[in-house]
Amino acid sequence: MGSLQRHGGNQAATAARLGCRPSQLLDASASLVPFGPPWFVRRSLMWAGLTAPLRAYPDRSYAGLRRGLARLHGLEPDWLLPGNGAAELFTWAARDAAAAGLxxxxxxxxxxxxxxxxxxxxxxRPQPLPMQVDGSAAVGAAQAYPAPPAGEVLWLTNPHNPTGALWTRASLEPLLQRFHLVIADEAFLPLVPGGEAQSLIPLLPMHPNLVVIRSLTKLYGIAGLRLGYALGHPERLAQWASWRDPWPVNGLAAAVGERLLADPAAYRSWCGRVQRWTGREGAWLQRRLAQLPGITPLPSAANFLLIRAEHSLVPLRQALERRHHILLRDCRSFEGLGENWLRIGYQSHRNNRRILRALRQELGR
Ligand SMILES: Cc1ncc(COP(=O)(O)O)c(C=O)c1O
Structure with missing residues (x-):
């Protein structure tokens, strides 16, 4: 596929190119919690593999999983729709969006x-984003989405990928009046310290034109299992469900999801641990990266950040890959960024040190 990847996390292809095993790579090109999945996920996967979730067709209504999600968010189960990752749900959001307009x-x-x-x-149509927004704290979206809008559907990412800017709920709320349909992707929000306070989920009952999409893959480090969900008005979600193939979430993913959400207190405690890691490693990395010559880190509220330079960073990314087996996200596929930018997904403290060491070495050559 060449180096212009539209997603991070291409471990198998990179390992094949480098002639190593995927497990020998330090992959900071995708932004997953590095200490997941929790031990009980492995146990419930083993158990599910021996019992009905592997042998039988999944429950087509995903009633158990919906109940767990509903309990977590204080909504009725028909306001939730589990998906094969958030990515699958974007396909149905897009069908709705295409019918609604621009x-x-x-x-x-x-x-x-x-x-x-x-x-x-x-x-x-593209809406160019100001790149200097201070993503270290929640910021207003008015500057990014100035009135009047030309378009019927707004796709929001909170926190934004790739900048890590966290939009305030107060600044997003007026946008709900201006668009026929708003699709809010909150895939990374549970990883952000203080992020939940900016979620649009509490606004759902008053806004039938709003859909929020979340992912469990980053939060729990289960990107291979694929699990996400949409929150929205029941009629809209029932329509999405009618468009899909019969069992979009496989039985193992559904079983693990039910286990993960069985105890809302355990979910919140996991989020707390993850958010402390995001806050701690983010602040530390920002400080250390700012001391390196030739690159500037951008502030970010999320578990990843952008670095930029006055020259192409493609040779640096390639050197990290070849000499250190470290993968950073090439930003050439992000319109408006290009080759002077890279994105780093935070790792364990030890591995963040390894990334810094490698960067220092390569920038000092
Ligand atoms: C902003 C954003 N939303 C959603 C996703 C996809 O999530 P999932 O793994 O649940 O499909 C990604 C993956 O990189 C992402 O960056």
Whole structure:
């Protein structure tokens, strides 16, 4: 596939190119919690593999999983729709969006939204994002989405990928009046310290034009299992469900999801641990990266950050890959960024030190 990847986390292809095993790579090109999945996920996977979740067709209504999600968010189960990762749900969001009119997509932004819109010939226009927003704390979205809007559908990412900017709920709320449909991707929000206070989920009952999409893959380090969910008005979600194939979430993922959500207090405690890691490693990395010559880290509220330089960072990324087996996210596929930018997903403290050491070595050459 060459180096212009539209997603991070391409371990198998990179390992094949480098002639090593995927497990020998330190992958900071995707932004997953490095200490997941929790031990009981492995245990419930083993158990599920021996019992009904492997042998039988999944429950088509995913009643157990919906109940768990509903309990977590204080909604009725028909306000929740589990998906094969958030990515699968974008496909159905895009079908809705294409029918509603012109979509507005922030640029730089997540490449999966145009991918999903292209499935339905959905029209969209880019909304260039100011790159100097201070993502270290919640910031207003008014500057990023100035009135009047030209478009019917707004796709939001909170916190934003790739900048890590965290939009305030107060600044997003007026946008709900301006668009026929708002799709809010909160895939990374549970990883952000103080992030839940900015979630649009509490606004759902008053806004039938709002859908929130979440992911469990980053939070629990289960990207291979695939598990996400949408929150929205029941009629809309029932329509999405009617468009899909019969069992979009496999039985093992559904069983693990039910286990993960069985105890809301355990979920919150996991989020607390993750958020402390994001806050601690983010602040530390920011400080250390700012001391390196030739690169500037951008502030970020999320578990990843951007670095930029006055020159191409492609040779640096390639050297890290070749000489250190460290993968950073190439930003050339993000419209408006290009080769002078890289994105780093936070790792364990030990591995963040390893990334810094490698960067220092390569920048000092
Ligand atoms: C902003 C954003 N939303 C959603 C996703 C996809 O999440 P999932 O793994 O649940 O499909 C990603 C993956 O990188 C992402 O960056």
């Amino acid at each position: 979509s507005v997509l922030a640029q730089p932004g997540f490449a999966d939204y145009p991918r999903a819109l292209a499935c339905w010939d959905g029209a969209w």
